[in-house]
Amino acid sequence: MASRRDERRPTVDAGRPRNRPPLRPWQIRDRCFNVRRHGLDPVEIRAFLHQVADELAVAQTALVAVQEENVRIKNALRAWQSAQSTNTRYR
Template identity: 65%
Template sequence: MGILERLFRPAGRPRHGQARHDQQARHDQARHGRPEQHRRRSPNEGWYRSATCRSLTAGQVRDRQFRSVRRGGLDPLEVYAFLHRVAGELAAARRELTYTTEENVRIKRALRSWQSRFAPRTHR
């Protein structure tokens, strides 16, 4: 949908999910006396910085304990932040593995090429 189509869209029906959002905003305003400020937050909430921290070890991932909340559950923000960190480190490790594998193939090809050029020739 282009910009002009969005600007001149008929005001009849709300977009998908918009009615529920409006209903939740009205509920929050009635409950707290002011509209709730909704903002999109990063999955890690600034708790983990895998780029500046040392990599996680397998033991740290296995032994990680999360804070308990209501009825024996786990704090979802803490769990999602940890999962986000683990996923980021896994993606970085896979990128590094791919780069190393490609570099290994390149070096092997160069070695074979060098060996074929400079290997002693045998005459039959």
């Protein structure tokens, strides 16, 4: 049985809480955690955060490239459609 809370619209959009900008690689690299006795190895945590930040930087760069390509293709399609509609009027 689903609760009322489950029926509400999710508060997360694309895996990220609303009204919060996306994480930047430098934010991941600079993140610090409190280390307690018998806790996690800080060097291992730092290495992992750097790896995640590097992968995020690559993904963000690829996203920008895809978005730019998308705009270029849409503009080319609009130009082609305009040319086609102009050509069919004068036949």
